[in-house]
Amino acid sequence: MTPPLPDQLRLGRRGLLSAMAGGAAAFAVQGCTNSALDDPSSTTSGSGASSGGASFPVTVEHRFGQTTIPAEPQRILALGQTDCDPLIALGITPIAIGSFAEKWYTPVHPWNEHGFGGAKPEEVSFVEIEFEKLAALQPDLITMVSGGISQGDYKTLSKIAPVVGPPKGYQDSAVPYGPHTVLIGQTVGREEEAKQIVADVDAKYDAVRQAHPEWDGLTTIHAESFTGAFDVLGRNAPRSTFLTSVGLALSPELDKLAGTQYSKEISAEQLDLVGDLDVVIWMTDPGAIADLQSNPVVSRLKVVEDGRSVWTTYVKTDEFMWSMDWNTVLSGPYAIDLGVPLLEDALAGKSPISAGND
Amino acid sequence: MTMLAADPVTDPAEENAAARRRSALVAGLVVCLAALGVVMLLSIGVGARNLSPATVWDALVHGRGGEAELIVRHLRVPRTAAGLLVGAALGLAGALMQALTRNPLADPGLLGVNAGAACAVVCAIAFLRITQPGAYVWFALLGAGVATVAVYLLGSGRGAASPVRLVLAGTAITAVLTGVISAVVLTNSIAFNGFRSWTVGSLQNVTASVVVQVVPFLAVGIVCALASGSALNAMALGDQLATALGARMARIRFLGIVTTTLLCGAATAVAGPITFVGLVVPHTVRAFTGPDNRWILPYSMVVGAILVLTSDVIGRVVLWPSELEVSVVTAVIGAPVFIQIVRRRRLAQL
Numbered sequence: 001m002t003p004p005l006p007d008q009l010r011l012g013r014r015g016l017l018s019a020m021a022g023g024a025a026a027f028a029v030q031g032c033t034n035s036a037l038d039d040p041s042s043t044t045s046g047s048g049a050s051s052g053g054a055s056f057p058v059t060v061e062h063r064f065g066q067t068t069i070p071a072e073p074q075r076i077l078a079l080g081q082t083d084c085d086p087l088i089a090l091g092i093t094p095i096a097i098g099s100f101a102e103k104w105y106t107p108v109h110p111w112n113e114h115g116f117g118g119a120k121p122e123e124v125s126f127v128e129i130e131f132e133k134l135a136a137l138q139p140d141l142i143t144m145v146s147g148g149i150s151q152g153d154y155k156t157l158s159k160i161a162p163v164v165g166p167p168k169g170y171q172d173s174a175v176p177y178g179p180h181t182v183l184i185g186q187t188v189g190r191e192e193e194a195k196q197i198v199a200d201v202d203a204k205y206d207a208v209r210q211a212h213p214e215w216d217g218l219t220t221i222h223a224e225s226f227t228g229a230f231d232v233l234g235r236n237a238p239r240s241t242f243l244t245s246v247g248l249a250l251s252p253e254l255d256k257l258a259g260t261q262y263s264k265e266i267s268a269e270q271l272d273l274v275g276d277l278d279v280v281i282w283m284t285d286p287g288a289i290a291d292l293q294s295n296p297v298v299s300r301l302k303v304v305e306d307g308r309s310v311w312t313t314y315v316k317t318d319e320f321m322w323s324m325d326w327n328t329v330l331s332g333p334y335a336i337d338l339g340v341p342l343l344e345d346a347l348a349g350k351s352p353i354s355a356g357n358d
Numbered sequence: 359m360t361m362l363a364a365d366p367v368t369d370p371a372e373e374n375a376a377a378r379r380r381s382a383l384v385a386g387l388v389v390c391l392a393a394l395g396v397v398m399l400l401s402i403g404v405g406a407r408n409l410s411p412a413t414v415w416d417a418l419v420h421g422r423g424g425e426a427e428l429i430v431r432h433l434r435v436p437r438t439a440a441g442l443l444v445g446a447a448l449g450l451a452g453a454l455m456q457a458l459t460r461n462p463l464a465d466p467g468l469l470g471v472n473a474g475a476a477c478a479v480v481c482a483i484a485f486l487r488i489t490q491p492g493a494y495v496w497f498a499l500l501g502a503g504v505a506t507v508a509v510y511l512l513g514s515g516r517g518a519a520s521p522v523r524l525v526l527a528g529t530a531i532t533a534v535l536t537g538v539i540s541a542v543v544l545t546n547s548i549a550f551n552g553f554r555s556w557t558v559g560s561l562q563n564v565t566a567s568v569v570v571q572v573v574p575f576l577a578v579g580i581v582c583a584l585a586s587g588s589a590l591n592a593m594a595l596g597d598q599l600a601t602a603l604g605a606r607m608a609r610i611r612f613l614g615i616v617t618t619t620l621l622c623g624a625a626t627a628v629a630g631p632i633t634f635v636g637l638v639v640p641h642t643v644r645a646f647t648g649p650d651n652r653w654i655l656p657y658s659m660v661v662g663a664i665l666v667l668t669s670d671v672i673g674r675v676v677l678w679p680s681e682l683e684v685s686v687v688t689a690v691i692g693a694p695v696f697i698q699i700v701r702r703r704r705l706a707q708l
Contacts, residue, residue: 101549153583191491217580226489227491227563228560228562228564229563267405267406267674268562269434270407272407272425272428286489287486287487288489291489291490295458295565296565296566297432300432
């Protein structure tokens with residue numbers, strides 16, 4: 001549920017905003033990936049909405065307070081980066097969806113394109129919110145559940161339509177698919193259906209763990225290299241939760257370094273902490289996999305020499321990277337289908353490159 | 359050719375004082391070189407990984423493979439070489455620029471060199487999808503060169519380029535380029551990312567191949583800069599007097615600007631923009647050497663290298679095991695030193 005270069009962006013333009021917005025919420029919630037059902041932080045009140053039937057008005061709680069949706073929404077603007085996925089899973093097509101709105105990026109992927117019925121959805125920027133454009137779309141609900149807006153933007157948006165922010169207690173771009181889907185389900189009056197969808201995805205991850213008991217306890221990390229600098233992802237980053245959901249364990253040393261930060265820059269001198277792991281997923285700029293593999297330091301790491309690495313980029317056709325990164329109820333099963341063979345190949349020393357990087 | 363050489367010194371007392379002064383300056387330079395040696399050893403010995411001095415020495419001299427060799431030979435040695443070259447180049451470029459513009463506050467960035475390099479790198483990232491720092495080098499050099507030519511042409515106008523006109527042209531070009539950089543970066547998040555990491559000014563991820571690429575540029579720049587001391591001394595007398603003494607002002611100025619571009623462009627290409635070194639080093643040095651450019655230049659070169667390498671080592675230690683970028687440290691330790699000098703001494707006039 002993250003932008004591809006999220007840490008840098010978050011520190012940059014979006015970052016100031018989300019840092020201010022998320023100030024209070026920027027604390028850690030750990031290991032919630034598969035436990036949406038017992039998540040206590042989102043509750044539904046209102047006239048009997050908990051039955052799962054559509055009985056409005058519905059009131060939902062989120063980071064910025066409570067929002068009441070007076071009637072079943074017909075024109076939903078899914079502004080949060082991955083908010084369209086739970087809606088599509090519930091059979092709802094949003095009128096417009098959030099996007100970086102730049103050429104290198106697409107919010108339409110194989111796992112959610114059926115939701116748009118072959119048409120190209122209207123994309124609106126969540127990086128710089130264009131309020132007038134959003135108002136002109138005449139939404140009756142705006143979702144920003146995957147996070148990334150400030151309190152101020154929330155207030156402004158609320159003048160256009162009811163707005164639902166991220167669930168309480170989760171960092172921006174690190175809302176696990178459970179709370180993400182359940183909150184959106186509550187918002188559209190379909191909480192029970194949403195919980196069932198989440199349970200089905202949980203079961204798919206369980207199945208992977210059962211099929212691969214040998215992965216239990218193997219150490220891993222998601223390592224990134226952009227313009228020569230290196231970083232590792234923290235435990236709450238969606239791509240990290242994918243790895244732990246399929247039964248792998250994050251490197252204890254690197255987990256200690258990165259903690260609950262989305263990602264943490266590390267010195268090239270510390271790369272042997274990455275090199276000593278059992279399997280590593282690398283991410284770099286599109287077209288730069290060969291450069292990363294031949295980097296004088298990276299190429300000498302044991303996990304690279306032995307081929308126990310999976311190579312990805314944020315090119316929009318790298319569906320494995322994006323499906324892990326979105327980590328929604330729709331993209332998760334897709335990530336399992338693509339990722340399990342890649343992890344198997346890596347553990348067999350085949351140094352696989354994720355498809356779509358030609 | 360210069361007035362200094364032609365100046366007949368007859369008084370034995372004066373001759374003695376001059377000799378004493380010269381030996382003090384030589385001794386000072388030797389001390390600086392020794393300090394540089396110490397800092398270089400520290401730069402190879404200290405880092406995010408704790409390695410004992412014996413291990414470092416063994417890895418440096420014998421190789422022996424493994425983690426220690428990887429860290430010492432492939433990370434710390436290129437990084438130290440880069441710091442040495444970048445510091446020397448920036449120190450020299452600053453001294454050169456202050457002499458050329460007869461402005462004690464001149465900085466190598468004054469003629470648009472940094473802005474030109476940065477603009478070219480941004481465009482390379484945004485439009486050509488260049489992601490490897492090794493490839494930035496050429497764009498940075500090209501951008502620095504183009505910006506300098508533009509500044510020189512604008513500054514020349516009718517008649518010869520005067521220092522004031524050059525500085526004005528440099529300011530104008532820098533403003534334009536900064537606008538272009540903002541426009542590209544704000545509309546392209548990929549460029550924003552790549553540029554953000556480049557623009558910080560860091561030696562952390564310098565590789566040997568990048569260093570090797572810029573060595574020829576820096577070598578030419580350093581030789582030209584060191585050879586220009588006497589000519590710059592003549593220039594310090596003012597255009598008319600210097601011309602009367604036979605100095606060819608337009609040529610000196612042109613060569614000086616080309617040299618600055620080479621030094622600054624190459625240094626910026628390696629490490630990204632590192633400000634302050636070019637301003638503070640020649641200034642500090644001048645307080646000790648006096649106004650003779652034949653001494654200011656070599657001193658600035660050595661002290662610049664010391665400042666950059668020391669800053670880099672400090673940056674590795676203060677947040678250990680994380681690192682602080684060299685440009686940040688340079689500014690933080692350079693600024694108080696600079697203020698102290700400005701307050702305590704009468705500024706050495708140019």
